[in-house]
Amino acid sequence: MNQHDRFAAVLGILPNQLIRMITEVKPDDKDAILKDLRLTSFWQGYGVWRQRMNLYREYWRDKVPTCFKGKHDVLDNCVIKPLSLFKAS
Numbered sequence: 001m002n003q004h005d006r007f008a009a010v011l012g013i014l015p016n017q018l019i020r021m022i023t024e025v026k027p028d029d030k031d032a033i034l035k036d037l038r039l040t041s042f043w044q045g046y047g048v049w050r051q052r053m054n055l056y057r058e059y060w061r062d063k064v065p066t067c068f069k070g071k072h073d074v075l076d077n078c079v080i081k082p083l084s085l086f087k088a089s
Helices: 006-010 016-025 030-063 072-078
Strands: none
Touching: 006 030, 016 030
């Protein structure tokens, strides 16, 4: 069960060991339990994904300096030109 892909659980795919265990313990309620687990894992994974996207958006909007945001006039001032490091003699 530890080798089960976490991203598969986000899609609602549960490990076979868990499905077999639920079948052995509560065979009558198996379908309802598995449906609930699949939906819960999917929506929790979606919540994590949405939070990550919000953090990425905040990072690129607020925390990254303007020279990395794609403003070309500022980009020229931020880039160090490699030949400018050498002094002409």
